[in-house]
Amino acid sequence: MDTQVQLSEILNKEIMAVNLPGTTKDEAITQLANLLYEEEYISSIESFIKDIYYRESLGKTGIGNYIAIPHGQSESVVKNGIAIGKFTNEIPWESLDDKPVKIICLFCVKAGDGGENEHLRMLAALAGKLGNDTVVENLLKADSIDDMKDAFL
Template structure:
C-alpha cells in the first residue's frame, strides 16, 4: 500500500492543542469527518473507544496508534496529530504521547486488509528510532509526510 496516497494534508495536524486523550481523539475524528473520511463522528469515536478498552494503543516512544473497525468509515485514512506537549495515554513504556496516528478503517474485509497493510507500513517506520526522532522534531505537515514517503 502506498502511504503517499493515504497521507492527506487535511487530516494531519501540527501543534494540536489537545490536553488529553479524549480531546485528541475528538479533534482528529472531527478532521476525518470534515474531510469526508467518516460520516458519523459519535459512532466512529465509540468504535475507537471500544478498541481502546481491549488493550493499549500507546506503542511507546511517545506514539499512539488508536484504531478500530467502524461502519462510519467511508474512506480509509490516517489522521495524524502532533501535540503541543505530552499527554497521558496508556502506553507500553508508561510514558505519555506526543504523536497520534488515528486509523479510519471500515468494518468490511477489504478495509480490514487495507488496515493491516497500513499498520504494517506505519509500524515499520515507527520501529526506526531515527524516523521517530524526526517525527518528534517535525515542524510542518510536509516534514511528517516526508518521513513516510
C-alpha cells in the first residue's frame, strides 16, 4: 500500500490546527481532544483523555525533533483519526531526545474491533513521514493548516 494514499485518507483539516496556545501537556491534549469531539471523532473528552494518559504512563510518546505522537485505544472513539496541532510554545514532554514538543499528532483509535491493526497502519503511515527531516522542517515552519497538510503529502 502507498503511504501517501493512506495519509491523504487519514488527514482531515477539520482536526488540524496551527498556532495553538498552551504551555502544558494537559492543555495540549485537551485542545486536540476538543477538536476531535467537535468533529464527532470521540463521544467523551474525559474518557478519551483518560485512555491517552494510560498509554502515556507506559512509555514516552515524544519521538524527538519537537514531535509527540500520543495515542491509545479508547471506547469513546467513534471513528479513527489523527488530530494534529502545532503549538506556539514549546510544550514540556517526555521525549526520546529530552526536548519539548511543538507538533502533536494525537491518535484517536477505537478500542477492540481490530482497532489495533488500524492504529498500526496509521502510525506506520505517519512515522514514515516524521522520520524525514524535510517534512519535520516544513511542519515546524507551517503557518496554516494547508501548509501542515502539504508537509505530510
